[in-house]
Amino acid sequence: MKLVTAIIKPFRLDDVKNALQKAGIEGMSIAEVKGFGRQKGHTEIYRGNEYRVDFLPKLILYIGVTDAKVAAAIEAISESAKTGKIGDGKIFVSPLESATRIRTGEGGDSVV
Secondary structure, rough: OOOEEEEOOOHHHHHHHHHHHHHHHHOOOEEEEEEEEOOOEEEEEEOOOOEEEEEEEEEEEEEEEHHHHHHHHHHHHHHHHHOOOOOOEEEEEEOOOOEEEOOOOOOOOOOO
């Protein structure tokens, strides 16, 4: 099993969710985060004053998948989150040692 962690622009969430569902990936958890990468934020003008906004709003998705679905998850996220502009996000894949469904106590691949 793998844990796919994706950082995306907030307005791409519905597209990513739909692409993952089409790929047969059912569940995910999301959290609102702020961050920056190469784009280093931007400047905004508010009431005549210029402000530097270093941390931009992003969403982080946590998706547990079987080894067989990792490539499909990466492709679905990459294609649906892509705008072609800087700050589209990143995808990280980590080993997932175990998973347990709290309600039933079952574990393993069937949980993800």
